[in-house]
Amino acid sequence: MLICLSASHKNSSFDVLEKLSVGASASADRMLERHTSLSGAVIVATCNRFEAYLDLDEPFGVSPLPAVSAAIEAISASTGVAADTLRDTLDLVHGNGVAEHLFAVTSGLESVVVGEGEIAGQVRRALEQARAHGTTSGELERLFQRASQTSRGVKNRTGIGAAGRSLVRLALELAESRVSDWAETRVLLVGTGRYAGASLAALRDLGAENVRVYSPSGRALKFARSHGIDAVPELAFAREAAECDLILTCTTVDHHVIDAALLGAGRAxxxxxEALQDGVTLLVSPADAAGVAAADAAADAVGDADRPAAAIDAPRQLIIDLGLPRNVDPDVSLVPGIELLDLETIRIHAPLEELNSTSEARQLVTRAARKFTAVTEEQSLAPAVVALRSYVFDILDAEIGRARGRGDASEQTEAALRHLAGVLLHTPMVRSRSLARAGEQESFLTGLDALFGIQVSLPAAGTAQAGQEATPDSAPDAGTAAS
Structure with missing residues (x-):
């Protein structure tokens, strides 16, 4: 049985999502350790989503709640979010609904910006990470691979995402009212991952030419060389952060890269x-600079008339924080001249869905999910089908052997017997698919037992494997049955 535990921008606070993003990668291992019937786990963790996809190796009809409880305890242990909070936050999807949910997520239909393209890559990388940690399963592999195929189909056949909109581009669209000329805007990009590449491309599309990059992990120079921009060294980071017009952060570090103290030190x-250029020596420690920034912030509440000149002349800067956990400490909002645009603010301004394209895309997702479910249901009876075919062809082979023993070794006789066996099996095969899709597997199993004495134990829901051991109650002697 497939299970999904989902927290997203639709049902969870930003603070909870931020906490879930820390330690998310360790959750899968802990889930499998806490519940022996869980055969696979894949974690999808993005800036607006945390989802655990689980493969429960239990027979049909068994409640998934014990596995869900174990998974919640594992998530709590990995992320520090209280189990009670998780129970109130996480949505549970199980059975046939899991495929449609993941297909919709991967196609961008559940994103802050409907149709955004980054999510498909994030889902694909979640599967790759599960493979690397050995936590995936055959059914989860099939689910996620089909999700990627569905996403490509939706993208190619609908208008969803046609404008190339994404979280990065939406953030920059919101920033445009604060930017008079992108070509003259000095931009600092913090981070060198996949989001950094998408951010740089979006900035260049807007006409930004003066872009520098800084990496907390020391990868700035390599990124800068491959993208034709300048790298900012560690010692120059504070000054550059204070001097630029726009800072865009998208790094995966789990601590604040920019805060009020850093900006204060940079301004100092x-x-x-400037004082040295004017022939004056002025030395200000970072601690003093942070204190000045805080004092200026307090004065800002009083009004321009009572504010010191340094505060009135403070540079206007926009900081866009696309990191989760947050890359920017909220205390930067206390620094004069700073405006912070974070994920929580961005999602409030997410555009409305394009109804026609979204409707068409959801139809494609629904059809793909139904097909996936039909195949899963058909596979659930695979052991019973294999058992019936083995039963019939064992009788057939025995009868052919008897015929040869009587001196009848003609190819025509053998071909006729094999054709007859195929004809006899055709209707049971068709009925097995029909009953499986209707969820009536038990009817097929009962028929096999009643007619042939074949008893089959089906594998767990969603993990059907052909070739499962099946034994007739009392398999008749082939020669007796044929005589």
Whole structure:
């Protein structure tokens, strides 16, 4: 049985999603350790979503709640989010609904920006990570691979995502009202991952030419060389952060890269540089600079008339934080001249769905999910079908052997007997698919037992494997049955 535990921008607070993003990768291993019937787990963790896809190796009809409880305890242990909070937050999807949910997620239909393209890659990488950790399963592999195929089909056949909209582009669209000329805007990009590449491409599409990159993990130089921009070294980071017009952060580190103290120190360095250029020595420590920034923030609440000149002349800067956990400490909002645009703010301004394209895309997703479910249901009876075919062909082979023993070794006789066996099996095969799709597997099993004495134990829901051991109650002697 497939299970999905889902927290997203639709049912969870930003603070909870941020906590879930920390330690998410360790959740899968802990889930499998806590419940022996869980045969696979894949975690999809993005800036607006945390989802656990589980493969429960239990017979049909068994309640998934014990496995769900174990999974919640594992998530709590890995992320630090209280189990009670998770129970109130996580939506449960199980059985046939899991495929449609994942297909919709992968196609961008459940994203903040409907149709955004990043999610498909994030889902694909979630499967790759599960493979690397050995936590996936055959059924989860099939589910996620089909999700990727569905996403490509939706993208190619509908208008969803045609404008190339994404979370990055939406953030920059919201920033445009604050930018008079992108070509003259000094931009600092913090991070060198996949989002950084998408961010740089979006900035260039808008006309930004003056872009620099800084990496907390030391990868800035390599990224800069491959993208034709300048890298910012560690010692120059504070000054650059204070000097640029726009900072866009999208790094995966689990701590704040930018805060009020850093910006204060950077502004102090800029002031010192300007003073030296004017022939004056001015030394301000980072701690003093942070104190000045806080004082200016307090004065800001009083009004321009009572604010010091340094605060009135503070540079206007926009910071876009696309990181989860947050890359930017919220205290930067206390620094004069700073405006912070984070994920929580961005999702409030997400555009309405394009109804026609979305409707068409959901139809494609629904059809793909139904097909996936039909195949799964058909596979659930595979052991019974194999058992019936083995039963019939064992009788057939025995009868052919008897015929040869009597001196009848003609190819025509053998061909006729094999054709007859195929004809006799055709209707049971068709009926097995029909009954499986209707969820009436038990009817087929009862018929096999009643007519042939074949007893089959089906594998767990969603993990059917052909070739499962099946034994007749009392398989008749082939020669007796044929005589």
């Amino acid at each position: 360095l800029l002031a010192e540089r």
